[in-house]
Amino acid sequence: MGLRSTFLTTAFAASLMASTSFAIDTTAREAFMVDVKTGHVLLEKDADVSMPPASMSKLMTLYLVFERLKDGRLTLDDKFTVSERAWRKGGAASGSSTMFLEPRQKVRVEDLIRGIIIQSGNDACIVVAEALAGSENNFAIEMTEKAAELGMENSTFANATGWPDPGQRMTARDLSILAKSLIEEYPEYYKFFAQKNFKYNGIRQSNRNPLLYKTMGADGLKTGHTSEAGYGLTSSAERKGRRLILVVNGLNSVRARSGESERLMEWGFREFNNYALFQKGEEVTRAELWLSDKQSVGLVIDQDVEVTLPRKSRRKMKVSVKYEGPIPAPVKQGQQLAKVVISAPDVKDIEIPLYAAEDAGRLGFVGRLGAALKSIIWGVTG
Structure with a gap:
């Protein structure tokens, strides 16, 4: 017995790459781009460096509102009262981004x-925080706890607005996780992000999101700016069923934020594409068996697989099935027997497990004895 490697058809070999980002220069201090459906990372630059998110942290404030709307604790028609603190700290009296509440x-x-x-209203954020948690401090604790629950490993919150604070920190990767959660969990409320004025x-x-005013399929999410953070944008766009999320931060002007976000998003759609590889339950190949009442067993995949790859790299992929074989019987349906391994120059290999499509019994004593003799005399397995 030994390692068996079977190369698949060129159609398969043309359809997968590892989830590794390709380099492109960007003037953003931090950047991260991901394909929502496949999870393939197209771009990352200091994506796990802690940074001040400014108003992009308002996405977590909105997440907690949407969560309560979905589970019935809130309705869109409920009303909250504007406190003196919300007016002074977050409103026109402070000179900050405001909804002009009274x-x-x-x-x-x-x-x-x-x-x-739309208005990036700090006053609106404080009103929400006080209404939902009693105080903005309590709400910030809830924001941090929710971040951990969502897998945002490097995010902490000190307020609901993104106002400068040493405790208000996120990463570009974490912002992409939050954006993806908003898009997928709350589609009925995500539509608010595409509205251009209020x-x-x-x-x-x-709305300060510059991509909404360009014909590129953008429909969210949120800008941010402070002197420490620079200019940032967490954005998303969809074309022909394919959605990208892009996070940039640390740019030096409104113009740079707009131009760089557009350039990177266009690059992501232009240079990459998604390709369907396998359907759930599909038989990929068959594995040879040893001392079994069957010569071979089908190997199936347990999930739909769609992948993202650079258009220019599609023809360079190699896909093989590897297993230690022939596989000794008995074999149970659903038993993991092999793996698909996809490799290509300059990308990491990716592995997908394969499972037995059916049971395969073991030969009786006489059958095993005959198979052993065949193997000794003729080198025949099975």
Whole structure:
């Protein structure tokens, strides 16, 4: 017995690459781009470096609102009261990004959502935090706990707004995880991110996401800026069923944020594509058996597999099935027997487990004796 390696058809060999980002220069201090469906990372630059997220951290404030809307604790028509603190710290009185709320005003949840997304209203964030958790400090604790629950390993929050604070830190990768969660878990509320303007208290403001105004399929999510953070954007766009998430931060101007985000997003759609490889339950190949009542057993994959790869690399992929064989009987259906291994120059190998499609029994004593004699005399296995 020994390692068996079977190369698959060229159709398979043309359809997969490892989840490794390809290099492209960017002026962003931190950057991360991922294909939502496949999880393939197209770009990363200091993606796990702790950074001030500025108003991009408002995405977690929105996540906690959407969570309560979905489970029924909130409705869009519920109203929250604007406190003096929310008005002074987050409103027009502070000179910060604001929804222009007034003290003691009662505001619908739906309007607060729009105010946070479109107007980046710090006042709206504080109103939400105080209403949902009693205080902004308590809400920040909940934000940090939710981040850990979502797998955002390097995110901590000190406030609901993104206001500068040493305890307000995220990474570009964590922001992409949060964006993906918003898109996939709350599609009925994600639509708010695509709205370009909102009028409240007689004041109309426009969404600061520059990609919404370009014909590139962008429909979210949130800008951010402070003197420490620089200019940042967590964005997403969809074309022909393929969705990308891009996070950039540390840019030096509004213009640079717009131009660099557009350039990188266009690169992601242009240079990469998604390819379907296997369907769940598909027989990939067959494995030879030893001392079994069957000559071979089918090897199947237990999930649909779609992958992202550079268009120029598609023809250079090699796909093989590897296992220690012939495989001794008995074999049980669902038993992992082999793996698909995909390799190509300059990319990491990727492995996908394969399982027995059916049971295969063991030969009786006489059958095993005959098989052993054949192996000794003729070198025949089975």
